Amino acid sequence: MRKSNFWGLLFVLPFIIGTAVFFVFPVLFSGYISFTDWDMFNPPKFVGLKNWINSFKDPAFWISFRNVLYFAAIFVPLQTIFALVIANMLNQKIKFKGGFRACYFLPNVTPWVAGAIVWKFLYGYDYGLINYILRSLGFEGSYWYDSDKWWVAIGSLALMNVWKGMGQTMVILLSAMQSVPKEIVEAATTEGAGKAAIFRKITVPMISPMVFLTMILSTISAFTAFDVFLTMFDVYSLPDRNNVVNLMVYREAFIYGKMGPASTLAWMLFIIILIITVIQRKFEKKWVHYEN
């Protein structure tokens, strides 16, 4: 082995070990566990495809998967649009720009537990602020996160997630906007283009790789969202109609101690996310513009 190779390998060794121990092994191990019954106390018992067949046939899984899809369908576009609009506003010459940026980023660093207390107050049926406003305007109050209509309950949580995650996406898009060459914008302005046209025809196409990246990240974060559900729902009394796959995994693994079905559900979710990500990449060429 050449000396330079040796030192190179030595320097990347901690990363390789970390990846092997904390990524490769758990992923492969959970794959193995998905074919077993394992209660974490006794040795795993191989059960073949039982967990996979049971999960596939379980209506609760498909309901929770529908909920995740719906959650992502609301969360991803809303977060991207809001982040894009706010980033564009903060990219203008306005006063207190730093203060506004900090305000929009603040939810991102707020712990979910604290955020959930505020949102439970906002969403409360009897004493919640939203229902108070609705009733003041002559409307009926509504149940939100605790609604028996799944699309209202999951939609309420998707909005919360937008509030929490928008700041980070906004920062990424803002930095992309700041790298748009000023000359192009100035040339367009000289040619008589308005702000809306510049945003639509210059800014958005030029930052489209970043928009694409944030959409991929948002999609993954929507499918792996956990804290928002754990803090807002009570896992011990959550009806199937409002459940999501990650809470099912958590419940199976850490409340029931059934690691086999939990690993199966996690792998099924992994496969689904993989398919969706591949589809997203397929459509990438249609609207993402790379410089080269």
Next chain:
Amino acid sequence: MKKRLVSALVMTGAAIMLMGGCGSSKGQDSKATGDKSAADSGVEQKSEKKSSKAVTLRIGLPGGYDVTNKEIIEGFQNEYPDIKLDIDEAPWGDFTKKITTQIAGGTAPDIWFQENAAVLGYGDKGAAEDLMPYIERDLNEDEFASTLFSAQVGESVWGVPHGGNPIALAYNKDLFDEAGVSYPTDDWTYEDMIEAAKKLTKDTDGDGKTDVYGLITSGGITDGWFPWIHSAGGQALDETKENAVFDDEKSLKGITEWANTVNTYKISPARSTFNELGGTHQVFGNGMGAMVFLQYSLGNTVLNTNFPDLNYDTVKMPKAFDGEERIVPNVNNTWMIFSKAKEENKEAAWTFLKYYLSPEVQKIVADSGSTIPVNKEALTYMENLQFKPLNKKAYTEGVDESGVTLDENKCWNEWRTAAQPVFNDIMDGKTDPESGLKQIKKSVQEVLDENYEK
């Protein structure tokens, strides 16, 4: 394309990493032998008060010193200087999350406590030491309440109580006086309670909305649907704890009345109301409700702290509608010894438990007001303590005469999680009691069948 597929794989793999727990294969090779008798493992050695061999005993304290009095731990350390203590304390939720992986990895504390149902599960899986031989060797059963054996399954005892937490009927004396209604007595039935609640329910400011409710009916298991299902002689599970009952006529009557308190009689606030206000006990403390089924721990730790001027007391849980039977649900936290601990550590852990169960220490437990001791001498002592509720016999005698567990078995968490959402729907008026109970019976039976491999 290939490159993109690889990057997509990496990204999705990272997603799985975010949600996947890292399991350890450690400890897989040996089935824990919780049923191994203590006699086999050296329990018959004479246990001396002062341990002659230095051991380090790891004690797990979920909830830290908020739940277990520090004075007890320090007292033990002073009395047994040869047993070094290594305290593993964490907030309750964090502790219960990490303990399963610690057990799997063989790194759990030598002794800790958790909900009784969880300990029964550990016993079934072989992670808890059977304490029956220790109890037979060292304890005089006559000195203890029957709750000493709350964690008994067959001939095995998987733990001993950290403390009991039964329920009683709490009432607000001022609201009863204002309404001119006589205080509840130990002879009240559920019928008497409902009738009194109707008289106590009032719209005090005349705006058409109820301001004071006669009763605060909980939606949960311990102080909610479980006692109510028994109120007409019904049952959740049968005596074997392997079969769901739920939808028999008696259970249906009990649950119908439970839901009626909210939806028909309107003598109790809706579930959403007390959830938003912080729970049934908070609503009771605020003076919005005249009666509530109150767990013992909530009296001293919540009501006496947050509402020091609240004028309340307790009586025993009401008798069933027919005036015959009374049941008092009792939730225990249970100490257990890890079956994989070293033999000398198991003996040190048992020494700690004997110390914990001694009258002196049990009196410290009683003084905390957060839990009911199991030692009879300490129970008598507790009845004379001067903090509210003054009538502590509602709890001590109530649980002694009619105490029951919540039909706990090895899959308790699983079946009650299947049942609770439907009970919520029944209480919220979204499902009628009859079809709701049928649905519950079916789901719970499926869980039981799976866990008992029927």
